[in-house]
Amino acid sequence: MKKLNCIIVDDEPIAREIIQTYLSKFPDIELIASCNSAMEAFPILQEKEIDLLFLDIQMPEVTGLSFAKLLKGNVKIIFTTAYREYALDGFDLQAVDYLLKPISFERFMQAIQKVQKTFSEKKSNSEKERKQNVLDNxxxxxxxxxxxxxxxxxxxxxxxxxxxxxxxxxxxxxxxxxxxxxxxxxxxxxxxxxxxxxxxxxxxxxxxxxxxxxxxxxxxxxxxxxxxxxxxxxxxx
Incomplete structure (x- = not known):
């Protein structure tokens, strides 16, 4: 399986550092950028193929929920926030997971496993479709x-x-x-x-x-x- 390209978007430096430390333990995920706002992350998402986004909800200027609604393509989102009440809104946007701060490594690992399973199933389905197209033709x-x-x-x-x-x-x-x-x-x-x-x-x-x-x-x-x-x-x- 190819490496998954990842971006962290959070206005709290400590929160970004924690996620970055956790990510270093997963060799199949490559951190492309660590951004302090949605405005900083947006051009990166347009220029590069990003698979996974760790997205804080409460941020100045553009909130994580508002930013998620602008995103198109196959990028998967894991919301990170200190506020439990935003969970339903996050899942309404089809987020892979919703992590409450402070985030434990065990809970973080569970979220990563969900992401890996999602991409593994996608790859498997793509392979089945490719084989089926060969058979169909x-x-x-x-x-x-x-x-x-x-x-x-x-x-x-x-x-x-x-x-x-x-x-x-x-x-x-x-x-x-x-x-x-x-x-x-x-x-x-x-x-x-x-x-x-x-x-x-x-x-x-x-x-x-x-x-x-x-x-x-x-x-x-x-x-x-x-x-x-x-x-x-x-x-x-």
Whole structure:
């Protein structure tokens, strides 16, 4: 996990020093700046990618609550204050935690663990989304004893020939020992259409069509009689 960039914003020097001392015990958090006001912190937040903000609530000029409402992006906030009555307001702003002064190291550590868990879950979700995008945009087929990834947008049409399948792509033809039914189950129905017991076509790759056949890359592909009505309704013939 990459280091989390952090800023302390508190008008009390001693409070800043305590937080800074505590932070030194966490090697995965890097303190970028220690500021005595929101006005001092604001340009830093605009210039640098900040993950975590320790924010005092009672400050002159701009309070921590007012400042938090101005913040955009993914910065996480831990409010620090001597006033318990602001807790609800802090959590209304979706703060990760709310630390009451004087802050003990044990309580500080609990807040850091919450932050680390939040970013760990975010990273995990991002990784899942990335993997899902790969799966959504491609399929895997067995070719020459290995599973080969095939980008969906490269497929022109799929052809069944006896006991094997040909996947005709823009730049290659892949041959796999598989069933038409299994290959069809891997292809998104909104992108691909079965037009014949031996052919599945990529809808976006159709160059032209009639009631009897359609053309893809100069290849005439028959439309079977029993599938014709469904195929033509989808193609809006």
């Amino acid at each position: 491609s399929i895997f087929v067995r070719v020459d004893r290995k599973m080969q990834k095939v980008a969906l947008d490269s497929i022109l049409y799929v052809e069944s020939l006896s006991d094997y399948i040909k996947i005709h792509c823009e730049n290659q033809v892949l041959v796999t020992r598989d069933t038409m039914k299994n290959v069809e189950s891997k292809l998104p129905k909104h992108l691909f259409l079965k037009v014949h017991r031996s052919f599945i076509i990529s809808i976006s790759k159709i160059d032209s069509y009639t009631k009897e056949y359609l053309e893809i890359n100069q290849k005439a592909i028959p439309i079977s009689r029993n599938m014709r009505n469904e195929v033509l309704s989808i193609l809006e013939y």
